[in-house]
Amino acid sequence: MQGLHIFEPETQTVINLESFIPKNHLLRQIDRILKPELIRKLTTSCYAAGRGRPSIDPVVYFRMVLVGYLYGINSDRRLCEEVHFNLAYRWFCRLSLEDEVPDHSSFSRIRDRYGEEVYEQVFFEIVRLCQQHGLFGETCSVMTDATLIAADASLNSLIHNDIETADKESESQQQDRGLRDGSSARKISNKTHSSRTDPDATLAQKRGTPRQLKYKVHQSIDANSRVILDTHVTTGARHDNQPYLEQLKRIETRFHLTVIEATADRGYGSAAIIRSLQEQGKRTFIPLWSGRVGNSKYLKNGLVYEQDQDRFRCPEGKYLNPNPAHYENQKRYVSSSSDCKVCPQASTCPARTRGSSPQRFVQRSLDQDLFEEVQTRMRDPMFRQKMSERMWKSEGLFAEAKQNHGLSRARYRGRAKVQIQAYMTGIAQNLKRLIVAFCDWLLICLSPRKRTTTYPPYILRTRTFSTRPVNFLDRVCFTICSERSNNAYVHCFGWHISDNELFDRTPQSESLNEERTRNCESRPAASFMRQARVSTR
Numbered sequence: 001m002q003g004l005h006i007f008e009p010e011t012q013t014v015i016n017l018e019s020f021i022p023k024n025h026l027l028r029q030i031d032r033i034l035k036p037e038l039i040r041k042l043t044t045s046c047y048a049a050g051r052g053r054p055s056i057d058p059v060v061y062f063r064m065v066l067v068g069y070l071y072g073i074n075s076d077r078r079l080c081e082e083v084h085f086n087l088a089y090r091w092f093c094r095l096s097l098e099d100e101v102p103d104h105s106s107f108s109r110i111r112d113r114y115g116e117e118v119y120e121q122v123f124f125e126i127v128r129l130c131q132q133h134g135l136f137g138e139t140c141s142v143m144t145d146a147t148l149i150a151a152d153a154s155l156n157s158l159i160h161n162d163i164e165t166a167d168k169e170s171e172s173q174q175q176d177r178g179l180r181d182g183s184s185a186r187k188i189s190n191k192t193h194s195s196r197t198d199p200d201a202t203l204a205q206k207r208g209t210p211r212q213l214k215y216k217v218h219q220s221i222d223a224n225s226r227v228i229l230d231t232h233v234t235t236g237a238r239h240d241n242q243p244y245l246e247q248l249k250r251i252e253t254r255f256h257l258t259v260i261e262a263t264a265d266r267g268y269g270s271a272a273i274i275r276s277l278q279e280q281g282k283r284t285f286i287p288l289w290s291g292r293v294g295n296s297k298y299l300k301n302g303l304v305y306e307q308d309q310d311r312f313r314c315p316e317g318k319y320l321n322p323n324p325a326h327y328e329n330q331k332r333y334v335s336s337s338s339d340c341k342v343c344p345q346a347s348t349c350p351a352r353t354r355g356s357s358p359q360r361f362v363q364r365s366l367d368q369d370l371f372e373e374v375q376t377r378m379r380d381p382m383f384r385q386k387m388s389e390r391m392w393k394s395e396g397l398f399a400e401a402k403q404n405h406g407l408s409r410a411r412y413r414g415r416a417k418v419q420i421q422a423y424m425t426g427i428a429q430n431l432k433r434l435i436v437a438f439c440d441w442l443l444i445c446l447s448p449r450k451r452t453t454t455y456p457p458y459i460l461r462t463r464t465f466s467t468r469p470v471n472f473l474d475r476v477c478f479t480i481c482s483e484r485s486n487n488a489y490v491h492c493f494g495w496h497i498s499d500n501e502l503f504d505r506t507p508q509s510e511s512l513n514e515e516r517t518r519n520c521e522s523r524p525a526a527s528f529m530r531q532a533r534v535s536t537r
């Protein structure tokens, strides 16, 4: 029989907001961890004590902003609408059904009032919370990467730094407006032009994409737990490796830890960086950027370097000895004119000549030894594994931030505000990592199988919330394998973590994953779901 539902919009109902939020809802799980005192303490200095009208509660403001970042709501206006209509958002933001949602126009004023420092403090407090809960310890392996994000400014906002030239350009642009042949195209560069609407943004380009005004987000993560330890925004034209050493130092100082391993891509592989990290006793997994570190062209041409004597032997068996002067990070080795004058191999000699002198010379980079050492290490299977891990761990976090948390484009103008956006995105992502670890710990603790199952020994020892996340990831893989579907996980913990994030793609891990799947096939889905429900209460 066809059903008929009568809608009565005027009916008044008394509801309990608390009862509307599922026990395993993401916001409820975050609510268990967030302490309102933290926000109040950090924002106290931004308000005059006992004077003026009471402000919007900073806790309500921060919770609303966090909802926006967690669910990728990019506009303040839309966020206020969403909070108004969504019961879960209302509950999380501590707003009852009668409470009025703050106006979106207040948000930009509050952002300006707090400034970058308050958000930075909140970000570091959340990272510290992850540390306290054992997601990373006193020593850690750090992976670093950088990504470009589009600034909130168009190329048309670029004006020449010289006022006269800027006027001429503006006139010619107005005259040529409408021409289709592109004859009016300007020559623009960061040296000569800056944006009128966002002076902090600079022109930058990634291969295969158009040149745009951009910012760059430099991010360092703990390699085991994927907790974001530091996020720093610079203008788009700044090179990846420029703030790198500073960033590692900041992490060590802030969290009182020692970085024992540094992993990054080729963009960080300069001699200065690798040498500095090695001097600090850190293991480095950074491929070479050969143009910066050195080159080995001369080795292929019959010239042999004798390290003990610091000299070259030429094909004729004569020696090229070092010249005390250095030329742009290169050491010059010169032959004897008398040897070369009578040399039968002079026509095919790989060493270079200068002017009409018969004397030959060859240049060797001062970093050549380091270049060769790293080149050897790059062939090591462990090095390759680290590079493969870096791709899904570090770049995966950027992909998550851009797809789900709105980091693909700057929401605001000015570097400081884009930095706030990066901090809030980092907070949202770190909270997700923390919640997963927390739920997983509960799941393991409450599991009736923990004494009898084939779980690895470290799980049996888990009595406190201090499990290492690498083990945690193993267990999540185990759990997902047991269900043979990610949906179970989504259903239990409230958000999606893709397969790529959890499964290591190295050959060894592939076989491990297969083994896990085989071991878990007998576990019924219903039992897992029952456990999950218990654990999230």
Ligand code: SF4
Binding pocket: 314, 315, 316, 317, 318, 335, 339, 340, 341, 343, 344, 345, 346, 349, 350, 351, 360
């Ligand atoms: S020309 Fe001089 S440097 Fe070159 S092979 Fe002959 S002796 Fe050696």
